[in-house]
Amino acid sequence: MAEKIQQSLLFLLIIAALIGVASQSIAPPLLLSLFLSITGFLVLLRFLGLYARLQNKGATPSLPQKLLKGLNEERAQQNRAVIKRISEPDFIIWSAFVMLSLIWLFICTLYPAPMGAIKTIHFEFISFLNDFYAHQGVQEPSITMKLKAPFFIALAGILVTFLIFSFSDSRSFVRFSYIVLLPLFFILLGFTALTSGLISFFVWPDAQFWKGGGVDTARKIFLLHSNVAFDSGSFFLARFIETGFIGAYLFYLLIFPALCVFFHILTVRRRRVVPAFIGMGVTTILIVVDLFWIYTPFVNAIFVSGWVIIACSWAQSGYKTACLKR
Template sequence: MSFFTVEKIFSFFGYTLSLSFLLLIVSDLNSLSLWGVFLIVLSFIGFSRFLWLITAKSRASKTRLPDQILSSLDTEADKNKTNIFKRSMSLDYGLFALLIIVGALWGVYCSFYPNEIASVKTVHVEFSEFFNNIYNDHNFNIAIRNNNLLSYFAVLFSVLILSWLQFSLSVSKKFIRNNLVIFLPAFLVGVVILNFVFGRVLLFQWPDTLFLSGAGLGIAKPIMLLHPDLAQDSISFFMVRFFELGFLGAYGAYVFLLIPLSVFFHIITIRQRRKTLAYIGMITVSIIIMVDMFWLYHPHGLGVIAMGWFVTVVCWGQSGFKTPYILR
């Protein structure tokens, strides 16, 4: 099979996997068996893509001299493969992967040693009484739930591998265009719909540094179910992260966005080329931050944020290729 055919097959897999990721997030975050099947498929496809890219680097041992000479010449397909491989193994993606692993470990720490959130009085006065009730009740133990931890891992790992897939596929202009055509309008419309259907927060407060670690994964759900009035008022995605992962988790998520933002900034100010996609990515990231802080929490909102993330990753990935585009 030729290089372009294989690339087409992989981009098809990329689309289907990203769409199924969205469906899984929106339908049920705790559907563990579905997440497991998804992760197994994702790991197989990701690993096969990695091997496909690395075959340009490796050569089988040749005994005949003409074969050796021929194999030392780089073909066009080999050049393309090396280009994609170098980009997808670059420093910015490495930093992102490292941050993902740190985030996973932080989530585990928060669930094993839950913070006494009874003292979170600064967030909202009404919370304190409720938390006191919860923590005096010894039968209620939210920390270290198998379901919560595993689904959290599954989401993080799939974000990691999906981002890598999109990264390596964003060499083709067609893939970028299709992604923008599908996900960008859906993202913008989703943000508007979320605004009108679920609304924005009435009260936004900056959490204190006093509560560095959170109260463990999965605590936000009972809080929101037992306080529907508060959930309709002032619990944004940012606040949910603050309850579960503390100050560091809530603000630390923006470090993930800092990497593509710095790349976009570099392109716009220093490199001065292919600026349109960098502008699109920058605006998307700023909308994601806005939604994260000021929109009310809902699982559908998570799906919308994921769409924005796909657009960002595609705009981010194409920026580092040495040659402009392979497929036109």
């Protein structure tokens, strides 16, 4: 029962995050902090639930207690499987990649590369941009303010993915997430395709611009130079401007562990093929959106819903136990 409540809370949290990113209201520190606190609280609750059932020590004098112990033992085995799943290398490597991406973003923000170093995009007023950033005596938003949102988002992302992993042993949870989020994902995809559409010119990242201009640079450039935004302003380009050549491709490492599991399932193990297929399909769509879609707040919502679907599929595909909970 408690587990079901936690699952419902997690879904509410995901839906709130979806609405937040689509309406651009998740960025204010207050909402983001609230989101982080609730996620942390849910994770602690989940750990309490997982570890409470693992301890079946002590004497068992009577028959009813022995029977109860048998029931508890089954639950304990399920919980052990969940703990084992989050301790497998794919999840650990993924978490390490998230931290690595975050550290890279921090480096780019603390020691930004000059915008004039971008050779791929020929800005009309590149000298103006250089002046704009090099101007002395102006108060740019502090580094702490700039880095707060990405740090909170990364931390909340790891915790939410853990929660999805910990519930994915239940087939009903994964099925429910597909029923709710897959249609939402396609509706958002269709809506974005109709309202903003595809880019008309693809910009290949310039390897010389290996380090980016830091957080918030892409937004300013897209606002100042709207031609770039409407012509080739994809999520990929925004990432390239903010985190440079390395950061633009580093992002793809985040889906690498999930893709490895999907390939393994589809080619070697051939068990739980449907989640692997769904995960693979959504990953492909997300890569296309990342490269060729014009960046809007709805693209963020597509990424959030897509990631939840991928995480559900990835987590369930990776279980080594023969049968999962209903």
